[in-house]
Amino acid sequence: MSTRPETTNQKTQMMTGADVLVASLVEHGVDVIFAYPGGASMPLHQALRRYSDKIRTVLPRHEQGGGFAAQGYARTTGKPGVCMATSGPGATNLVTVIADAKLDSIPLICITGQVPTSVIGSDAFQETPIVEVCRGITKHHYLVTDIADIPRVVREAFHVATTGRPGPVLIDLPKNVQIDKMSVRWDAPMNLPGYVVSTPRAKPEQINQIAAAIKLAKRPMVYAGGGIIASNASEELREFVAKTGIPVTMTVMGLGAFPNTDALSMDMLGMHGSAYANWAVRDCDLLISLGVRFDDRVTGKLLEFAKQAKIVHVDIDPSELNKNKQAHIPVCADVKATLQALNEIVERKTDIGSWVEQCKKWKADTPFKYDENFDGILQQHAIRELSDLTQDRETVIAVGVGQHQMWSAQFYQFQQPRTWLSSSGLGTMGFGLPAAMGAQMARPDALVVDIDGDGSFQMNIQELATCHCENIPVKILLMNNQHLGMVVQWEDRFMDGKRAHTYLGPVHHAEALGDGKNAFAKERYPDFVMIAKGYGCAAESVSKKSDLRAALEEMINHNGPYLLDVEVPYQEHVLPMIPTNGTANDMILE
């Protein structure tokens, strides 16, 4: 795709910096950008207007919403998401998005306007040193002071964001550079002497080492993470499991890498993972760790984690190897290529029958469960119903952060990669709705549902306006328990149930002090149905269990954005639970 005017074959032409930037985005295949204008980014928006036939510009209602929408697009497609904000507050509103993308390794291009170079450093109006602020949370960053650098910088930004371990790249563009005109060389080469371009491949002897370890293992497990998703290695993982018959557990970032519906899926592990996954990891003698980082929410007490196991660790980022857990076979390589090489030589494990039976027995005996006779709608029940109703159609699930997020991870049956969008590393509340918007832009024909909590939802509720005004038909399944449920759960478990600012209704309600007498909060605040309608979105409320299925069906089949406000209780805990720094033996099941 070329954006260069056809009249010229020369390598240079006169353009403004803003046009050069937008044309460069088009050249890199960008078809949608989430951009909120302001004084220092107006020339960029004028350029976006000129290129509106090639790039759709979506106007979020808060820069963070735009940034998470770009993430939703990136997580759904694997292509870099692009967002833009003005200088100062616009830029700082992107900071959380950038930190989030860094921790979850999401390719993201963030463009910020900056005050003119002549006043940088003078505390000018809406000036923040955003590159300074974001240094430690970007994969790379640029403050562009010369228009001639723009094509190279954009080329480098896309390259760095999408190769190796993906991540966010920030481009800060002062207003005078946006306005300047000059003849631009389009073919300026990249200048990244410190960035290893090639995708590392495992050495043949490392592949043989892993294969030999698999051959010897009596109780092997696969521990698959976001690296499988990032490297598009889901097919290879499925082939590996089909060939070897080794059970698989996934991190919260890895959900979708392997279908939950497969008998060998041990589902999610970790703090709120399945009992069977945590027991299997505790007892395994070989842990094949693929695209994971031994995060504390997965391992609990590091010394006890997979203590009996030989550890194979494959990751593209060498600094992850031996960072938290020493690996017996550390392999710095692309996990997809590694699995391809392994799949050529591994054979069916015929000597692990009793181990697999043990895993399956754990799974059958101690599944994720909830009180199915509860008089009312439990969060887990609502999510399972949604899962059942949507298994046969293309569905993408986005979530906020908290109990509803963990229950979604536990009870929704994921079949495909890139259908589960969760702020996993940073745990940013308010992620769900904007991420769902971005996913819907990427997959207009799919059903995109934001399963949210009433706390998280309100952190980016303004994006309902974007959904309405830009015709983005996302659905919101709101688990409305009037509390910050996950914090409430910790209060209940570890702080004698003392409520400390975890009730979201008026402070004079009994629930504010934890003195509520009922399963449900007395009055529900705010009126989410009215809010959604005020934004122009359709909305319904449901509180009876017998009405749930019909209400979900109506939501799914609605042509346009739709909020389903579900009244759920607040005493429900996410189980199992391994307390911080605990082990599989400390797991709370009841």
Add this chain to the structure above:
Amino acid sequence: MRHVLSALVQNVPGVLSHVAGMLASRGYNIDSLAVGETEVPDLSRMTFVVVGDEHVLEQVRGQLQKIVTVVKVDDISSKEYVERDLMLLKVHAPPDGGRSEVRELVEIFRAKIVDVGAEELMIEISGRENKIVAFVERMRPYGIRELVRTGRIAMVRGGLGKVGKSE
């Protein structure tokens, strides 16, 4: 364990801040950090002294290498190398009290007097860290007025130290 790391970095604005910020935010203990240009105008050299076990060193290296503007990182303490520290020191040494003794010490340590004031001498000394430290201790009784050090710089012995060459 004490390690001397030598990093070749792109000579672009912010790279020092980036490296220093990374080290600080991850809690690595840096004894010394020196930065300067190299024979290649686009590249600068950073020399770090890191204290920690092998695991810490591996982490610091890994995190340094991940910074896009960091071109190459070497643990030169695993090789034959020369290490230097440059110090400027102003010491109280009036003509009638201690000046000659200080001059004698300067000679013994192969330091250099670079400025002579009414009451003070400014002394330049370079060498390994323990020599610098020893000299500071000898000067202390006379009254150190001011002291500046560059931090450690280091270079591998032999012919393969060129910036442009890869290993």
